[in-house]
Amino acid sequence: MNFWRDMTKPIIGLSPMDGVTDASFRFITAKYGPPDVTVTEFVNVEAALYAPHTLIRDLAYSEIERPVIAQIYGHTPELFYKVAHVIGELGFNGLDINMGCPAKTVASKGSGAGLILKPELAQSIIRAARQGIEDWSAGQSLDDLGMKPALIQSVLKLNRRRFDGVTLPPRRAIPVSVKTRLGYDDVVVEEWIRTLLEEKPAAITLHGRTLKQQYKGSADWDAIARAVEIAKNSDTLILGNGDLKDMEDVYRRVRETNVDGVLSGRAAQGEPWIFRAKEQVKQALRSQCREMIHDVPVSLAERFRIMLEHSAHFASHTQIHSFVGMRKHLAWYSKGSPGAAELRAQMVRVKDIDEVAALLRAYATSLGTTFAADRPPAWPEAHTLQP
Ligand SMILES: Cc1cc2nc3c(=O)[nH]c(=O)nc-3n(C[C@H](O)[C@H](O)[C@H](O)COP(=O)(O)O)c2cc1C
Secondary structure (H helix, E strand, O other): OHHHHHHOOOOOEEEEOOOOOOOHHHHHHHHHOOOOEEEEEEEEEHHHHHHHHHHHHHOOHHHHOOEEEEEOEEEEEEHHHHHHHHHHHHOOOEEEEOOOOOOOHHOOOHHHHHHHHHHHHHHHHHHHHHHHHHHHHHOOOOOOOOOOHHHHHHHHHHHHHHHHHOOOOOOOOEEEEEEEEEOOOOOOHHHHHHHHHOOOOOOEEEEEEOOOOOOOOOHHHHHHHHHHHHHOOOOOOOEOOOOOOOOOHHHHHHHHHHOEEEEEEEEEEEEHHHHHHHHHHHHHHHHHHHHHHHOOOOOOHHHHHHHHHHHHHHOOOOOOOOOHHHHHHHHHOOOOOOOHHHHHHHHOOOOOOHHHHHHHOOOOOOOOOOOOOOOOOOHHHHHOOOO
């Protein structure tokens, strides 16, 4: 079932960010955005198979995130074949293969953007992942593949929590997509996109930079437009990515390039609600009227409530993550408020949600207002992840 095809274009989704788009951030974005589609942080295929706690940490999600896609990376087709079974079993709506990560630890091993230098391997990885999904949907189980009992237990545990005891949906062949860059050292987008299209992925998300550029310079949307042109008569959607600051940028880039959609990453840091305006963008594109897009204001009180709810959700993972991982989010949320620098400096030292609440109360008082800072209501046990 290819959900990509059925979505209203342009698709406006949340881009995966390792260390950022974890289960809590995705939950909060889905609740206060929501984006059209959500992608998990990337998960190494070896870790997924041999360190099952990785699944619990990185592949937990809640139903409100749907359609939700699991992103995996690696360089060994057989492992993609096996992990595809796990992704299917976990009820994801799609499987995405990372061919864009520029980190030395990833790309120098031939994974992530390293695959741009190995087009044939990249193609066999897509084929292996798709075959894994097909065999899983035809009935092959994790047991059939001789997977470790601890891995199977982790999958069962995640499913029980998410579905709260409800039966799993029937097996379906979910779409396989790719997220990549324009090239390794140089822009080779035309050749690279043609190589990927031979394997007919359901979608390709293209970050408008090469590996060598890392995050420097500006994303090259002209190159993304060339990829759209090449994919025009195929069944593969092209999503553009890179430097979209707000929904006006989304409007402009979609108009200029005719992409089927976009993924936005850094703009959602500290502003998970940015996707609220996505319907305005679609409307504005239909009526060709940019003026229809305007900010959806978020009051200070609402921002504070979201900070607390995000912290509480994150704290439910503390046996896996330490609260330290929440600090950067709190600093991002603090941006732009009056006297933000001091609030930020305090937020990057907090140890738990009570400290967050106390800081928010004191900050509200300093602005001559009050903030009750009540603990958010507990969410269903199914969404918490205490092992
Ligand atoms: C901290 C961080 C972590 C990232 N991790 C991933 C990842 O796990 N998988 C992936 O495909 N891209 C990853 N990216 C790249 C983003 O998805 C996106 O392509 C890039 O940030 C450009 O889009 P933006 O300008 O909207 O942020 C990451 C980016 C950042 C900043």
